Amino acid sequence: VTVAPDRFNRTARALHWLMAALVLTMLLLGAGMMSTVSPTYHRLFGWHRTIGILVLALVAVRLVNRLIRGAPPMPPDLPRWQRIAAGGSHVMLYILMFAIPLVGWATLSAADYPVLIFGDIQLPPIAGHNEQLFALLRPLHRWLAYLLFTVWLVHLGAALFHRLIRRDRVLESMI
């Protein structure tokens, strides 16, 4: 009989904090680039595409790791609604970390706009040139990003709640 681990494995912890930084950067890059016509727009957009593809690649690795290695159990005294909220928000974070970069990539594809990362590496389009698809995907990209920011805030608030108010070992399981 193996004892359930009280922490996420090393890969999960490394990916979590790396991606936390990347996802937060992405959200700020996305919001920031749309706020200005200065050269910042183009520069941020370049980083936004590159980091977006990086997030997509990393979340795939992370999901595989999570499915194989699992997660430590939640505290046994955690109220039921908080278990549901925790599980649901984690599933949402995974879905959004896949969906937003894919929707962004498909948005540029539908606009027949070159998808360049790291400056001049061109990725193939993942959707055909289609105005109606673009019109659907472009606002979807934005609203999914707002949703991700909201879930991210809840996630951050919950982590602090566990550490400072419940004083359990939930945050420590990711450190």
Added chain:
Amino acid sequence: MPDQNPKGRGSAGDRGTISLLRRRPRQAVAIAVVLGVAAAAFAYTGGWLTPHRLSPARFVDSLEVNAGGVHHGFRRAHAKGICVAGAFRATPQAKAWSSAAVFSGASIPVVGRLAEANPDPFLTDGRQVVRSMALRLVPPGGGEWRTGMNDTPGMAVSTPDAFYELGLAARPDPATGRPDPARMKSFLVAHPEAVAFNARVAAKPLAASFANDTYNGINGFYFVGRDGARRLVRWRMEAEAPFSTLSKAEVSRLGPNYLFDDLLQRIAAGPLKWRLVATFAQPGDPNRSAELWPADRRQVAMGELALTYAESEAPGNCRDLNFDPMVLPPGIEPSADPIPWARSAVYAMSYQRRMSEPKPPSAIAGQTAGAVR
């Protein structure tokens, strides 16, 4: 409902969590502050706390107001246009100046758009003196290049902020339907470069056709050669068709779409050709789009564009492309000229808006002429 919770918390209403929060009010406040700061940082970055920041949305809003409203489905500027296609072939010397794939010397497929620089998609031809050529060159192995050129000698102003202010000064007063002359006067006092531009445009003879007009890239970019040297450059597409002009009386006798009728007729008869000419700056030449460079600067013929086909805007053709001038291949780089950077942001917003609107047929509906070769 069974509660597996050994300490009895988590019942309906979750009194346990609430009493925990009551017992640690300072920590609860600290968490709220952290979340509030995070939300505020996001809002600040997105510009929602700084409405004076010149965003692409504000810029396009301004274009729409000056146009007297939104023409749904059309570009917010250069609204009346036609799609074209053809090929570009570089001169043998071009690749010494830029390593871009478009200058390899092979025949590069091109799609583009010829248009009038006006927000009205149903404008009567001849009333707008500025015409434009937008191109997308797609070499087979990557290294796509997009460029948008106007037939004006330079621009009225050199910065996005000044362009925005010009829009405000030119805004029709709702009471009179005309711009406020005092406001325009004070703009021109502050921007002598715009006065000089107006004089150049007034002095420039108006080409009779899209086909015998010359289109200037206006903005400064760098060509990067295989040796790695970066040279500040402006380019233009110089018509090979002989220049001719029309008098006001002649224009008034022509139809409302005469520029487009003429283009369709000419392209049906044979390829329309332009020479791409690059002008290289000398040290100290101003990299400001309202200021021209001296005429003796080095000019290099970079290649020849041959347009062989024209068709009305339709789903999936040039109508649904964004001719973003910052789509540059390795071998062409942006410079400190702030205008193309701003065009990139503003075009994306215009594109985003018009793509989600119903798209009525253009003034030049259902036409094709020539052939793609």
